[in-house]
Amino acid sequence: MSLFWRMFSLNAAGLVVAAALLLGPVTVSTPVLPAEAVVVVVGLAVLLVVHAVVLRIGLAPLGRLGRAMAAADLLSPGRRAVVGGPVETAGLITTYNAMLDRLEAERATSAGRALSAQERERQRIARELHDEVGQTLTAVLLQLKRVADRVPADLRAEVGQAQEATRAGLDEVRRIARRLRPGVLDELGLLSALRALVAEFTEHGLTVRPDLGPVLPPLTPEAELVVYRVAQEALTNTARHAAADRADLVLRAAPGGVELVVRDNGRGPGAAREGAGIRGMRERALLVGGRFTLGAMAGDGSGTPDTVAGPSSPSGPSAPGGTEVRLWVPSAGESAVRAPATVPAADTAVTATTPADGRPPRRPTPEGETR
Numbered sequence: 570m571s572l573f574w575r576m577f578s579l580n581a582a583g584l585v586v587a588a589a590l591l592l593g594p595v596t597v598s599t600p601v602l603p604a605e606a607v608v609v610v611v612g613l614a615v616l617l618v619v620h621a622v623v624l625r626i627g628l629a630p631l632g633r634l635g636r637a638m639a640a641a642d643l644l645s646p647g648r649r650a651v652v653g654g655p656v657e658t659a660g661l662i663t664t665y666n667a668m669l670d671r672l673e674a675e676r677a678t679s680a681g682r683a684l685s686a687q688e689r690e691r692q693r694i695a696r697e698l699h700d701e702v703g704q705t706l707t708a709v710l711l712q713l714k715r716v717a718d719r720v721p722a723d724l725r726a727e728v729g730q731a732q733e734a735t736r737a738g739l740d741e742v743r744r745i746a747r748r749l750r751p752g753v754l755d756e757l758g759l760l761s762a763l764r765a766l767v768a769e770f771t772e773h774g775l776t777v778r779p780d781l782g783p784v785l786p787p788l789t790p791e792a793e794l795v796v797y798r799v800a801q802e803a804l805t806n807t808a809r810h811a812a813a814d815r816a817d818l819v820l821r822a823a824p825g826g827v828e829l830v831v832r833d834n835g836r837g838p839g840a841a842r843e844g845a846g847i848r849g850m851r852e853r854a855l856l857v858g859g860r861f862t863l864g865a866m867a868g869d870g871s872g873t874p875d876t877v878a879g880p881s882s883p884s885g886p887s888a889p890g891g892t893e894v895r896l897w898v899p900s901a902g903e904s905a906v907r908a909p910a911t912v913p914a915a916d917t918a919v920t921a922t923t924p925a926d927g928r929p930p931r932r933p934t935p936e937g938e939t940r
Contacts, residue, residue, distance in 0.1 A: 754797055829894075829898075
């Protein structure tokens with residue numbers, strides 16, 4: 570029965586009872602006798618209680634809908650209000666759920682386009698850094714070498730310093746280009762790219778212990794790029810904000826896909842506001858149909874998370890015990906069904922941005938926002 574007819578029936582029943590009493594043999598004395606007053610008061614109380622119960626039952630689905638709307642988060646898709654109650658309320662909840670479906674699909678599409686544009690821009694900048702700035706610095710370095718062979722002995726030290734500065738600038742350009750578009754991911758695959766990432770951070774004060782599963786389900790290029798970017802961002806946050814000296818990077822097979830775990834022994838995320846870096850990781854996971862969680866580790870960072878997915882930022886309090894980032898992405902067979910949108914895979918056109926000498930970068934300044 571619809572909410573309208575429930576309320577109409579209740580009001581009509583009350584009016585019919587009142588009319589029957591007026592037309593029936595029941596009379597009220599003047600002045601009113603105590604027994605008659607009790608009967609009137611009890612009848613009124615019963616009518617009000619029944620009215621309140623009907624309204625409470627009829628409007629309860631609206632209260633649930635309001636709470637669901639307040640808790641809705643497009644970065645945590647799949648949460649829907651329970652359809653129930655009168656016809657009008659059930660229709661309203663169904664319409665709201667359909668609206669969430671459209672919003673999530675539109676957000677996934679727009680986020681996919683934005684990340685695709687971002688990856689293309691990274692590719693363009695990385696190529697220009699390698700082809701333009703890198704080649705120019707290489708030419709300068711060769712010219713300085715020829716000059717160093719001809720200058721007087723008292724100027725060779727200064728020319729040598731110029732050579733070192735140019736060589737450092739060339740290494741920095743190569744490092745930036747490689748971080749913008751990891752050539753090792755194109756050439757050697759995800760496992761080699763993660764090992765290179767671990768080595769990059771390990772050589773600059775943070776001990777990262779890799780545990781990469783030897784046998785993993787096949788992933789789409791988009792999913793591999795998402796796994797790499799999330800690992801990169803998680804280690805960036807550890808190096809910048811966690812005050813940790815040890816981190817673990819685990820990549821293993823999981824039901825239906827692959828799971829990435831990055832944990833450290835530094836400060837936990839606490840309950841501060843979520844930064845753009847973590848939001849970016851969540852959006853990347855959604856683009857390939859994955860799941861992302863962020864939690865504070867118990868104790869010294871070696872246990873299981875005791876605080877799940879709290880938004881975090883360096884501006885807020887931190888929880889002791891370290892942080893754990895978990896990412897699950899579907900395997901290649903599951904991605905076609907689960908992924909609402911895609912991001913571009915790594916492009917082999919930028920593989921030249923990887924330094925030919927294989928030297929590591931000078932210092933880690935990975936991309937990303939706040940923890």
